[in-house]
Amino acid sequence: MSTDAIVMLKEDHARVRKLFIQFRQAGENATATKAAIVDKILEALTVHTFLENEVMYPRVQQLLPDLKDDVLESYEEHHVADVLCAELAAMDAADERFDAKTMVLIESVTHHIEEEEVGWFPKVREGMSRKTLQEIGAEMAELRKRAPRKPNQPSALKKAIDAVIS
Ligand SMILES: [Fe+2]
Ligand SMILES: [Fe+2]
DSSP states (O other): OOOOHHHHHHHHHHHHHHHHHHHHHSOTTOHHHHHHHHHHHHHHHHHHHHHIIIIIHHHHHHHOGGGHHHHHHHHHHHHHHHHHHHHHHTSOTTSTTHHHHHHHHHHHHHHHHHIIIIIIHHHHHHHSOHHHHHHHHHHHHHHHTTOOOSTTSHHHHHHHHHHHHO
16 A cells, blocks of 8 residues: 555545445435445544544645645535534434435535645645655554544544634
8 A cells, every 4th residue: 555645545535435426326215225334434534534634734734835725725624524424423314314414515525525636636746755745644544543433533523623612
């Protein structure tokens, strides 16, 4: 597995996109199937967001100050997704709002991934050395081992709460 930070994050994005497709293709009444897919989506997003919040975004802000606005907007998009994830984690899949909330999460995360991959990750690739990106990747690989896996775990909520009260 590559430790290049951008390659690693794009692998996460690809995994999440696959889960989004599975959710869209699940039948209208496939409540149990959709609940299981959403569980996987919430876990994947919780880990991924944590790694970006704790490592990738701060490093980018520090090393490439010109990208500050992109990073700040990304933190806000993470925050919106965090709120939806926390609500979904507490919601029964049979709830009439479950599918609608999941679709809003899918749409908003798809937009966010697009902005990262097309909008500003290419500028990070351009502005950082291969070695730096590998160091950041290694740091994220290490942190992944103890990253929160559920949206309602305290370490996952911390950033969302920080964003609300700061
Ligand atoms: Fe992100
Ligand atoms: Fe991402």
